[in-house]
Amino acid sequence: MSGKPQTPKRSESIYSNSQGAIYNLTPVEPARVSLLDCADEAQDDTLVYNLRSSISESDILACDLEALVKDLEEDDKREEEIENGTEKTMEEKRGLRRRSRIRGSNIRTKSLHWWIVLVNVVWGALACGMNVFHVVLGTMFLLYHESNGHLDDGLSRNIHRLKFCVITALIIECLFRVVFVVRCLWTYTFKTTIRHIGGIILGRSTTGNRVLVLLDSIEEKTLYGIFFGNLEGRGYTLTYSIPSTPFLDLFHNALRSYDHVIIFSPTTKNYPPTLSPTALVSFVNAGGNILLAASPDVSETWRDFAREFDIEFDEKDTVVIDHFNYDVSDGGNHTLIVVDKEGITDNNVVIEKEVKEGAPLLYKGIGHRAGSNPMLVKIAWAGDTAYSYDLGMKMQADDGTQLLYGRTIGLVTAIQARNSARVTFVGSLDMFQDELINASVKKRESPSSYAKSGNEDFLGELTKWTFQEKGILRVISREVHKEGEHEQHHTYRIKDDVQYAIEISEYSGHWQAFNATDVQLEIIMLDPYIRTTLNPLPTLPTQNARKFGAQLKLPDVYGVFTFKVNYKRPGYTYIEDRTTIAIRPFRHNEYPRLLSAAYPYYVGAGSMIVGWLVFVIVWLFNQDKERLEKVVQKKVR
Amino acid sequence: MTRACFLFHYLKYLLVALILFASTCAGGSISIQNIKLTVITPEREAQISKSLAYPETLSSPLILSPDDTLKLSLNIQDKDSDKDFLPHQALLTLTDDKTREQYVLVIKVRGKGKARVELDMKAAPDDLTSHSGNYSMEIILGTTSHSNPLRYRLGTLSIEGTIKLPPKAPIVFGPRPEIHHVFRDGERSPALWISYTFSIIVLTPWIILLGGWRYIKVNLSLLVSKPTESLTIIAFLSSLLAMESLLFGYWTSFNLLQTLPWLAASSLVAFMTGQRALTKVQTWRLDGLH
Numbered sequence: 001m002s003g004k005p006q007t008p009k010r011s012e013s014i015y016s017n018s019q020g021a022i023y024n025l026t027p028v029e030p031a032r033v034s035l036l037d038c039a040d041e042a043q044d045d046t047l048v049y050n051l052r053s054s055i056s057e058s059d060i061l062a063c064d065l066e067a068l069v070k071d072l073e074e075d076d077k078r079e080e081e082i083e084n085g086t087e088k089t090m091e092e093k094r095g096l097r098r099r100s101r102i103r104g105s106n107i108r109t110k111s112l113h114w115w116i117v118l119v120n121v122v123w124g125a126l127a128c129g130m131n132v133f134h135v136v137l138g139t140m141f142l143l144y145h146e147s148n149g150h151l152d153d154g155l156s157r158n159i160h161r162l163k164f165c166v167i168t169a170l171i172i173e174c175l176f177r178v179v180f181v182v183r184c185l186w187t188y189t190f191k192t193t194i195r196h197i198g199g200i201i202l203g204r205s206t207t208g209n210r211v212l213v214l215l216d217s218i219e220e221k222t223l224y225g226i227f228f229g230n231l232e233g234r235g236y237t238l239t240y241s242i243p244s245t246p247f248l249d250l251f252h253n254a255l256r257s258y259d260h261v262i263i264f265s266p267t268t269k270n271y272p273p274t275l276s277p278t279a280l281v282s283f284v285n286a287g288g289n290i291l292l293a294a295s296p297d298v299s300e301t302w303r304d305f306a307r308e309f310d311i312e313f314d315e316k317d318t319v320v321i322d323h324f325n326y327d328v329s330d331g332g333n334h335t336l337i338v339v340d341k342e343g344i345t346d347n348n349v350v351i352e353k354e355v356k357e358g359a360p361l362l363y364k365g366i367g368h369r370a371g372s373n374p375m376l377v378k379i380a381w382a383g384d385t386a387y388s389y390d391l392g393m394k395m396q397a398d399d400g401t402q403l404l405y406g407r408t409i410g411l412v413t414a415i416q417a418r419n420s421a422r423v424t425f426v427g428s429l430d431m432f433q434d435e436l437i438n439a440s441v442k443k444r445e446s447p448s449s450y451a452k453s454g455n456e457d458f459l460g461e462l463t464k465w466t467f468q469e470k471g472i473l474r475v476i477s478r479e480v481h482k483e484g485e486h487e488q489h490h491t492y493r494i495k496d497d498v499q500y501a502i503e504i505s506e507y508s509g510h511w512q513a514f515n516a517t518d519v520q521l522e523i524i525m526l527d528p529y530i531r532t533t534l535n536p537l538p539t540l541p542t543q544n545a546r547k548f549g550a551q552l553k554l555p556d557v558y559g560v561f562t563f564k565v566n567y568k569r570p571g572y573t574y575i576e577d578r579t580t581i582a583i584r585p586f587r588h589n590e591y592p593r594l595l596s597a598a599y600p601y602y603v604g605a606g607s608m609i610v611g612w613l614v615f616v617i618v619w620l621f622n623q624d625k626e627r628l629e630k631v632v633q634k635k636v637r
Numbered sequence: 638m639t640r641a642c643f644l645f646h647y648l649k650y651l652l653v654a655l656i657l658f659a660s661t662c663a664g665g666s667i668s669i670q671n672i673k674l675t676v677i678t679p680e681r682e683a684q685i686s687k688s689l690a691y692p693e694t695l696s697s698p699l700i701l702s703p704d705d706t707l708k709l710s711l712n713i714q715d716k717d718s719d720k721d722f723l724p725h726q727a728l729l730t731l732t733d734d735k736t737r738e739q740y741v742l743v744i745k746v747r748g749k750g751k752a753r754v755e756l757d758m759k760a761a762p763d764d765l766t767s768h769s770g771n772y773s774m775e776i777i778l779g780t781t782s783h784s785n786p787l788r789y790r791l792g793t794l795s796i797e798g799t800i801k802l803p804p805k806a807p808i809v810f811g812p813r814p815e816i817h818h819v820f821r822d823g824e825r826s827p828a829l830w831i832s833y834t835f836s837i838i839v840l841t842p843w844i845i846l847l848g849g850w851r852y853i854k855v856n857l858s859l860l861v862s863k864p865t866e867s868l869t870i871i872a873f874l875s876s877l878l879a880m881e882s883l884l885f886g887y888w889t890s891f892n893l894l895q896t897l898p899w900l901a902a903s904s905l906v907a908f909m910t911g912q913r914a915l916t917k918v919q920t921w922r923l924d925g926l927h
Contacts, residue, residue: 323726323779323786334781374808384739385777385788387726394723395743405728405741444784495820518812531816555818568810593889597826600835607840609881616877618850620870620918621857623926631925 124181131174138166205467206507207289208259209236212250214243214275216265224264227432227459236260236467243271250274250283260289260467266298266429277305284421291466293429296366309415310371311425314388314404320367320411320427322386327362328442333391336364337382338443339411344458345379349471349571350414351461359454360443362436365428367409377570379424379462380412414466420573424466431455465571470508473567475577476545478502480563483551491582493590494556502534502565502577505545513539513546518569521550524562529555534565558585666785667724667778668716674791675708676701695792698771702797707756709791713778714750721750726779726786729754731765731772731794740765744776758796769798859926869917873910879903 211231215221221228221240228238239258241248243265250257251274261283273279284290294302296319303313322337330336340360345351361380367388370376382388388404389395395403414424430436437456442449464470480488483497492498500521506514516536523530534548554561560582567575594602672689676699687695701707709729715722727744740762746752758766772794779786826832860867880903887896921927 321726321779321781323781323783324788332781334779372807374810385779385786387728389725391725391781395725395727403741403743406730406739407737408739520812520815522816528816530818531813533812533815553818553820556820570810589892595826596829596832599832600839603836604839607843611843611846613874613877613881617874618855618857620874620914621860621867622855623858623862625854625856628925635925 121181121185124177128174128177128181131170131177135167135170135174138170139163204235205259205469206472207287207468210258211236211238211260211262211467212258213238213240213262214265214268215240216267217242220264223433223435226434226437226456230456230460231463234464234469238262243268243275246272248272248274250279250288251286256283256286256288258288260291263290263292263302264429264432266293266295266302268301269299271301277301277308280305281308284417284423285419287419287421289421289466289468290423291426291463292424293426293432294366294368295427295429298366306368306425309423309425310373310376311368311410311413311415312371313366313368313427314409315390317390317392318366318388318404319391320363320365320382320386320388320409321391322383324385324444325383326444327439328444329439335391336362337386338441339363339380339382340443343381343383343407343411345377347377347379347571350377350379350465351458355454355457355461358457359450359452360441361455361458362431362439362441362453363411363428364430364436365411365426367404367411367427368413368425369404369408370410370413373415374568375415375417377414377416378410379414380410381407382409382411383407412462416570416573418574420468420472422466422468424462426462432459468573471571472507472573473514473575474505474507474511475565475575476503476505478563478565478577478579480579480581491584492554493587494554494558494583494585496554496583497551498554499549499551500534500563501537501547501549503545503547504567504575506572511544513543515546516548516569519548519565519567521552522562522564522566523552523555524564525557525559529557529561554583558583665718665783666716667780667783667787668714669776669778669787669789670712670714672711672791673709674699675710677706677708678702679704679706689791691789694790698793698795699774700795700797701756701758703758703766705758707758707794708753709744709755709776710751710753711744711776712750713746713752715783721748722780722782724778724780724783726777727752728777729756730775730777732775733768734771734773734793736768738764738768740772765796766798769796771795859921863921863926866917869910869913873907873914876903876907876910880907 213221213228218240232238250261261280280290292302292305294306294313296317298313298316306313319333319335320337321334323334325338326334327336327338338360339362341356344356344361346356363380367382367386370378384406386406386409388409410425411428412424412426414422416422426432432455436453437459439453440449440451441453478501480492480498480500482489482492483499502519502521504514504519505511517533519534519536521530521532521534522528530552532550532552534550537547537549539546560580563579563581565575565577669691672691674687674689674695676685678684685699687699689695699707713722713724713727714720723746727746729742729744731740731742732738742754742756744752744754774791774794776787776789776791778789880900883891883896883899883903887893918927
């Protein structure tokens with residue numbers, strides 16, 4: 001195994017995946033990336049292009065254009081549905097579930113729950129009391145009949161039987177009532193309480209709380225007691241399993257059976273096809289999140305899986321060694337390295353600043369090389385003097401170019417797929433163990449020491465981010481309207497002054513107004529014509545979304561444009577919001593009427609009209625005095 | 638018996654503790670000697686050679702041209718025992734002063750602690766040959782048996798690259814440059830005075846017309862002498878005026894469908910009043926007034 005680096009095995013099925021939820025994973029050149037971005041519009045664009053040519057050929061009326069846009073949008077939707085297939089529906093379902101969860105945390109709903117509880121309990125108690133009353137009454141009645149004792153033996157026996165039946169039935173019913181009351185109490189009080197505590201106070205994942213934990217052996221779970229305990233404390237339901245378990249499937253009826261998978265089984269070689277790298281990739285495509293912890297003996301399965309995300313673990317049996325930055329409790333191998341704030345990402349969304357600047361981390365494990373894919377989020381890396389090598393082997397001179405060295409050694413790296421599902425790779429399984437969580441940290445030749453390592457806090461932040469508890473963005477609404485109007489139309493004229501606004505909400509424990517100054521709007525027809533930064537608008541503290549707006553003048557080119565907010569920032573889920581708007585040319589009567597160059601023509605036409613009118617007046621009222629005198633003279637003569 | 642056993646255990650722990658202590662704290666340190674940096678230039682057959690003693694750094698940057706070869710040789714020894722040993726990590730790193738990007742060369746350590754490393758610029762990776770600039774050279778020696786690794790900055794190496802590749806910017810998500818649409822220029826019209834001049838020229842026939850009318854003594858005396866009889870004529874003229882203003886309105890703001898009914902109405906009025914007006918004019922003419 002420890003030979004030349006393995007050429008990445010990439011299964012056809014993943015790469016020919018038409019859903020395309022995973023970004024193109026081969027290293028891409030800058031020019032190609034812009035092409036990839038454009039490729040998103042490829043479908044719209046062919047349509048747009050046709051439309052555009054048809055407009056330029058004949059004068060399409062505005063109403064036709066509107067109809068065309070409507071058709072276009074519908075087509076888009078249809079195509080998207082066909083393209084995404086099940087994924088789309090699952091996305092919707094997830095959205096629905098998410099929405100219902102949000103509604104669950106509403107105060108009004110909470111009080112409604114308490115009403116239901118009260119009504120149920122009172123009703124149950126009353127029913128219970130009535131039953132007891134019935135039992136007592138029935139027994140008294142029977143006893144009364146018996147005590148009178150004027151009955152013959154047969155009837156008395158029958159009554160005895162009846163008494164037994166009635167009492168048993170009533171007791172059973174009574175028990176049912178009690179069970180019902182308890183169940184009501186459980187459902188409406190405890191469950192909601194737990195949901196409230198979990199959902200509001202501590203924060204919860206927007207994907208779900210079902211976690212599958214894969215271990216090399218079930219007994220190993222005690223090694224990670226604190227880590228798993230913290231997850232359970234945050235409301236997750238953990239299912240422990242070993243990868244070779246038969247019938248272990250990530251999907252049930254094409255829906256995810258789990259929301260997150262924790263892979264703590266680096267040495268697994270035998271796994272069912274339902275846990276193959278391909279299956280895990282489709283799990284990610286379906287919106288599931290994965291946390292994978294490796295160790296120097298990580299098996300080829302997980303290496304293959306990591307390669308799908310442009311992450312290459314170093315060769316087998318190599319470890320990250322740092323002769324300068326190791327913990328003093330290290331056994332002499334210098335592999336228990338101390339990762340301080342120099343080696344942790346600045347990204348506040350993934351790892352909070354307090355955690356980053358707190359106690360340093362203890363790391364012991366394998367390093368990896370992360371590619372240049374922009375979807376990768378490098379979370380922790382080694383120090384300047386670290387290197388990754390097999391401790392038992394002598395370094396060869398030609399290793400220079402292959403050697404993983406310094407800050408290029410990735411320790412913790414994550415990728416956020418196109419559907420915003422997150423996959424995190426950690427090279428050290430030891431990092432999660434109680435032993436390292438509780439260990440004290442003292443770096444070699446460093447004056448400061450810490451009683452407890454920063455692992456617990458760091459892993460808390462890491463799992464919160466990986467399991468979609470923070471850094472989630474959602475578009476609430478978007479609108480385009482002309483200045484002075486409040487209604488959105490399908491068509492606008494070139495050079496119209498319009499206002500655009502998009503409302504974005506951020507989830508980190510709860511939905512709150514998103515705060516950023518770099519949200520950009522692009523107006524695209526094949527190429528972006530306008531790219532402008534949107535201004536964050538002031539928000540009341542009670543609002544849980546913020547509007548970002550801009551005033552713009554539409555370009556003087558007509559056609560069908562896409563108003564696109566393509567907000568992709570490391571750590572945040574992606575936003576790709578599109579609005580299709582047709583832009584039409586000036587109508588014949590919208591051009592300026594008085595051109596200075598045409599003044600002589602206006603004056604000419606005006607003078608002719610006025611001249612004609614004046615001539616008519618003159619012709620009608622003119623009295624030719626000379627002719628009149630001649631006529632008078634004639635008459636006189 | 639038990640006491641001896643206890644003593645034995647105690648000694649064993651002591652020994653382990655001592656070993657641990659030795660390996661973690663005392664550890665021993667590495668010494669390096671005879672550090673020699675050589676730049677070999679093939680054409681000129683000249684070579685620059687510089688010797689350094691351990692904590693020293695180069696006083697001036699060492700210049701490495703595209704065809705040159707850099708050679709570094711040194712002796713590595715255990716400081717305490719003066720014995721040779723093979724460190725697990727023996728690297729020469731070149732760190733770009735601007736980008737902090739690192740290039741690593743493995744130092745070959747042979748017997749007797751002799752170590753050397755060579756950087757041939759002709760065979761160097763593109764990353765290095767394309768990035769001209771200053772690199773800081775560092776020797777890093779570390780091993781598990783020694784707790785005091787050595788990190789020694791030799792000085793600055795100035796690399797003159799051959800290929801001028803554009804700097805490779807990593808693709809990262811982030812705000813992109815703004816694009817402002819450049820609107821086409823409006824159609825250019827001639828200077829305003831030209832328009833005015835020609836407008837006035839267009840108006841000049843009025844002078845001839847009015848002058849001619851004045852010469853032939855054009856008047857409106859029928860309107861003055863018979864105002865009551867000219868009412869129909871005035872109505873006819875007003876309808877004509879209405880039609881003209883309607884057409885002006887059509888030119889500026891109304892559309893065709895708004896204009897047509899009004900135009901129809903005013904033309905009907907004009908037809909009827911026009912007939913009357915002409916009849917009146919005819920009677921005037923027959924009366925010999927016209």
